[in-house]
Amino acid sequence: MSQAATLEPIEPSAPLEDSKRDNDVPFVTKILRTLFSPSTVTVFFAIISALVIGALIVVFFDPKVQATMGYLFARPEDFFAEAWRAFSGFFTSLVRGSIFDWNQDSLAGAFRPLTETFVRATPLIIAGLAIAVSFTAGLFNIGVQGQLIFGAIFGGFIGFFWDLPPVIHVLVAVIGAIAGGALWGFIPGILKAKLGANEVIVTIMLNSIAAYFLAALLNTYTFHGDGFAGKSRIMGPNAQLPLILGPSYRMHLGVIIAILACVLVWWLLERSTFGFELRAAGANPEAAKTAGINVNRTLMLTLVISGALAGLAATGPTLGTEKALTAGIAGSIGFDAITVALLGKSKPIGVFFAGLLFGALNAGGALMQASASIPVDIVQITQAIVVLMIAGSEAVRYMRQKRRRELATTRKVEETPVAAPKEVGA
Amino acid sequence: MKLELQGITKVFGPLVANDQIDLVVEPGQIHALLGENGAGKSTLMNVLYGIYQPDAGRILIDGEPVTFNGPGQAVAAGIGMVHQHFMLVPVFTVAESVALGYEPTDAGIINKKKAAEKVKELSARFGFDLNPDAVIEDLPVGVQQRVEIIKALSRDAKVLILDEPTAVLTPQETDELIAIMKELKASGTSIVFITHKLREIRAVADTITVIRRGKVVGEATPDASEKELAALMVGRPVDLGVAKEEKAPGATVLAFDDVTVIEDNGQVVLDHVSFDVRAGEILCIAGVQGNGQTELCEAILGSTRPTGGHVTIDGHDLTDSTIKHRLRQGLGYVPEDRAKDGMIASFSVAENMILDVYDQPPFATGISMHPQAVIENAEKLRKIFDVRVTSVLDPISTLSGGNQQKAILARELSRPIKTLVAAQPTRGLDVGSIEFVHQSIVEQRDSGTAVLVVSTELDEVEALADRIAVMYRGRIVGIVPPDTPRDILGLMMAGVPYDEARTAGKEVRS
Amino acid sequence: MSAQVTTSENQVVEGIRLPVQWRDPVVAAVMLILTLVIAVMARGESRISFADISGWFEGGIWVISAPIAVWTMTVLSVVGTVIIWLRALARKHINGWWLALVSVALVVSFLVWVVSDRPTAILPVVSLLAGGLMFAVPLGFGALAGIVNERSGVINIAIEGQLLVGAFAGAVVGSAFGSPWMGLIGAPLAGMALGAILAWFAITFRTDNIVVGVVLNMLALGLTSFLFSTMLKNSQHLNQNLKLPILPIPVLSDIPIIGPVVFRQNILVYLMFVVVIVMQFMLFNSRWGLRLRASGEKPQAADTVGINVNRIRWHNVLLGGALAGLGGAFFTVGSGLSFSKDMAAGNGFIALAAMILGRWNPTGALAAALLFGLATNLGGVMQAVGAPIPAEYLLMIPYLVTILAVAGFVGAVRPPAAEGKPYP
Amino acid sequence: AAPEKEAPASGADQSGSQSGAAAPTTGENIKACVVSDEGGFEDRSFNQSAHEGLLRAESELGVEIAQAESGSPDDFDPNIQNMVQENCDLIIGVGFMLQDAMIAAAQANPDIKFALVDSTFVKEEGDKAPENARALVFNTAEASYLAGYASAAMSKTGKVGAYVGMKLPTTAIFNDGFADGVKAYNEAKGTSVELLGWDKDKQDGMIVGDFSNQQKGKELTEQLFQQGADIVMPVAGQAGLGTLAAAKEKEGSMVVWVDADGAEAQPESAAVILTSVMKEIDNAVFDTIQSVLEGTFDSTDYIGTLANGGVGLAPWHDFESQVPAELNEEISALQEKIISGEIKVETTNQP
């Protein structure tokens, strides 16, 4: 009722928000335009500088570099040699681990890192989409981790317990995973819709419950069979996601699924009536309600869809790479996906590239520790710095633009003559 | 205290909101600022109050140039401001709201007694009835307005800026405010008074400055006619009345049968309300804000569920049906609070124009939407309803309030409707926009739609109504013809039944 | 001139009655049914230990008949439930204590049942509560940090990270100086450092608060793990087991139950209680609190009376960081443990939940933290007495309890209106 | 358990290793690499032990090394693959979780030697392990049997406790042996010392839920104390540090540490560590590296037992004076009987 509470001054568009949508331009032009837009360039430089910072941290804590620091002034060349070794080791192993490994004998082997990047990006992208969907509806689904675990439980169970013909088995397992995730998303959804329970609390709690539930299941005979407790039986051969580049690469069908999921989520958010409802409910639930949208139902469905995507994300490790359930099957995908979604600004295309970036850093980090003895935690640090650099540079760019615009208009105003002619009313 | 603004210029990006504005406020004077929406009045006052820094120009107090780096300095210099959009914290008490920023404290702990006394003392002085412990969000807007005024006065303001304080007040409240303004003026306070209501200006102003597109376009004296003022403001002649022919209404379309709404906290907000609206008729709901009009509209829309009674549209009992179902049954709905309920700020103008038909052809088949149809629709409506917008793909938040309201009207009037509910359809709009909105509503009525208008503006009620229903404390006090004298309506709005009010009114007049 | 009519209790508006509020009666009924089920299952004797209950007398171990105890509780539960139902059907206000009675009856029945009919199982009253408090301390600090941040308008998802760097700095600074007390200086500073990054991005750069928070968690986890693997691994002396001394408070520490649980603790525990009480008072009675809340609810209102909103936000984000950092110190110097990777173990997120569950009030958040801590410890007690439920399910108890609390008792909550919105 | 033959030099036999260090027989240097399980190399448990073995090989044998921590099971494959790419001569995986990945890698890379801690290379009964792979497994139950017996004897309250980080065969085996040891003591002495926190028949008991939460480890220990236990064996990696902290706060309580000799690894807690159930992963890793260096590597499984010193009970250290000579003798006798096969310690979790 209070007018005061509602007529807020218009916020200047947030620095992280996308620029205007335009529908008339051809697709390629659009891609090129985004590729070379100021914001893409900023992002590129932000990533590079974040990597440099990561490398400097490595240099600083490198034991050999520290050793040379002891006699820095006596023999500075030692220090610089070691520092350069550590610094370049960071970059070479990053590239060798994520894109191209020139140390390999065969070209096929040399390109394996690139496929690794895609494999690692797959669950991150799909789980990132799960977060993005919930964000778009104004929900913070911290529970993707738990939903992923439930997807793994359902999909994995179908994969190792049932015995179905080829194609059908993997299909049923994937659907099972989706259903498992959706079920775990349904709980916070229904609690929010019916009882107003805050989804942040509920999903945080459901994460832990899911993890313990999986641990309990892994101690049952049904799950571990004749093997040891703690690790489930192996997925049936028909339930595994097929390897799309042959057995020498881990690249499995999940990569294609991730791309399809991006397209599907884009369509869902931007082109479907449900997406319209979801975006409306996220942007202004009151107005959405007034427009006849059932906001509670929309939010509930959003959590279900978000959970379903999380469940789908579980198929990567469960049916693609791991092929068995363990307590750690979900890793920290559900949490890393939050960063991926935020870095991708909750847009499918953004999530895709953010997922690739994180996948590449993960793959590179793995080789980094193997070849340069750099603790793998540097990957996390670098990922965090990447996002901070991007956020920071965008903020700076936004402020500078604003100032430039203001300066330009001020100058124009000052040039106009001072006289202000006055009409006089009766 | 004499206040002078010289050559004040303020730009927002490409927009020059204030362009070399000069203004002099003499001590003990009520200086009215007049101008259409977006003319730059609030911006000018925000510059004066230290919220914005001017890009050019200067402020002088008693001939001395001053600069305000923030509102704190303006307040210290004796300037008080009641903002167009309330600057109150909804969860604070009245005493806390008044104290904020100038808290009486003992070692950092607020002396609540002192804060409450201050409120009591000031409300006693101006005849307000304010409970220092009441929480702001529970108060009707009229009372919130008083808190704002007390807040400004509690700092001993020598110059008081009132930015559209009457937009949410009832006639009676407006009269009280005008009395207070006169009292303040008598005690030497200067007042800058901003309003769109020409009648009020003529009632209190000593000087009038008219602003258009950021520039001072003229000055006037209170004896100028409303027509002249309006023309000066808009830059063209304005038709203040609404051309409306008598028409025989058709069958009942919208009906309330004994509807009662009780809120969860036990408040009875609608108390056995019955009325009907017939095709080709405008029923206006008059009344002081907060007497159940909001809930009445919500009960029609279905966002509030009646505890008892029935709501029917076109013969269908819709008491328990969903909002969507009602909208499909031909309900057009212009909500009272457009920013909150009527539009989605971050959505494009085009999307906002299909907000409640997004899943209907031609905008969607099944669950697949057709963006091209959405854009075409927007382009069409933009022309018909004269919505001023650079691109229909821009977020609607970049439009001025008047244009936002037009976009909402366009949406509701462009789909097939049998009944139109419009709550406060012209709140905060300038005369030009009001003219347009009123015309659209009357056209809708003429095409055979049953129209229900809720308004706290008696001017608007008189201009539009075929019948007037007066609400008081959740009840309909009476339904009266449109030519009922204002004083009788006023009494009814205070809860006096029609018959008694008529006798009382006659006594007064005789 | 209020235009709305407040009806008196149980008002009948000419035949129309107020809708019945079903949440409390349903919750009470469910709890009663659970109590009944326990009563039916209860067999044999239960041993309840009141050891260390008070400095004034020996508590010893009490052996009670489980069925008698549980049926007594059931009777109480029935009384409470009936009253709740009668009042609900009469549309009268239901005093929260009735629901509390029913809940307590359920919890007590459950505890008695857990140790019943098992001659070696003991229900340790004091350690059940004291252990619960131990789990609650970092949650309490984290939730307090969240409260000052969010009430001033900045969403802080980075509590987890702040706890973690607090734990790290507590151990490392304490070890470097050879005193756990120095850890109490290092920890809040580390939390503040993370808070400063949060403030810089969220306030000054206007970055999405959740983005910064999530990233800071990542950064904190990455950095502490990296330093643990590089710096601390080679210099173990920088990561020792240091413990803040227990400082029993004379007289108070002898009060039965409360004494040993609350007043025989280290400084961090006392500090948490003090901060809760002081903050609860200050939020609603001091200039600091008023301005803080104004910044988080309606920054424009604060700005127009000359309050520098962003300065207030900066200060309180730093204050929050310091509080969370202190909470982190509880993991290391507060518990006599050395730092290890990912030591916060999700406590920051649970603190966030406690803050919401407590409706952004210090006392409410403390209650939520205690609820969670007690439920966690209850799971531990049940494991120790060998309850016939797989341990993984017992570990779920605190999480299930929290979901029940938010769904059954709390419902929708309203965050500060302007949280997460940059100003201007 | 498979019969043991030709076990490499036992860990207890330090001098043997040392002498090998002095003279690498095959002139060429090798690269030895370790891939951890989840938990990383600072887990105060098997990953850390394996890593220490690797580091010792680097410093004493001068071999090149590389290491990779796995954050999740999804890292196993790529980490092993990276090690292959890094031209490792020997790749050691830590933990039975790596079994599948290690078998696949061993089969795909016959030129590289593989070793797997805590698991065999045999997935199903009847499969043949690859020629280039050796399992490094430990019959920990034998050592924890002794610890259980000693604890039962040392307990003043007649109750001892144990808990695990998570229920896995490699943790449960400690508890199974411990439980049998307690039972043996009861049978021998007619006492009824109780083991809290583990039920061997049900294979269920107290768990932390992970291997890192020290606070929870501390609280679980306190609850065991409350139930009357005065000796607790945490089989929970880092979380076990919580038990040490709890024991230091409780007069008269003791801890049985696992994996390494706790009194040496955590000297500041030596005062509460009664003994440790040692699982000499580091020695096994070191010896395996040495065997590759010397060209004596073969695919025979290495099974750590009391007999070959691969597992054992640590010295009493601070408790030397408190342990009755009689008990010392009994333990020695039991050890002999187990080595001779007179006593069979059996559990379903045996490798």
Ligand SMILES: Nc1ncnc2c1ncn2[C@@H]1O[C@H](COP(=O)(O)OP(=O)(O)OP(=O)(O)O)[C@@H](O)[C@H]1O
């Ligand atoms: N922070 C801002 N950033 C960009 N534009 C803004 C901002 N604030 C206001 N505007 C501009 O303000 C206009 C709308 O402002 P406002 O709501 O004050 O309208 P108005 O001119 O007062 O109209 P009305 O009286 O009809 O509401 C738009 O033209 C919009 O571009």
Ligand SMILES: Nc1ncnc2c1ncn2[C@@H]1O[C@H](COP(=O)(O)OP(=O)(O)OP(=O)(O)O)[C@@H](O)[C@H]1O
């Ligand atoms: N913060 C802002 N940023 C950008 N533009 C703004 C801002 N505030 C106001 N404007 C622009 O300045 C113009 C003048 O706005 P102002 O609020 O002063 O109008 P007004 O005369 O008070 O109108 P109304 O009668 O609707 O209150 C508006 O049209 C708007 O476009």
Ligand SMILES: [Mg+2]
């Ligand atoms: Mg306006």
Ligand SMILES: [Mg+2]
């Ligand atoms: Mg204005």
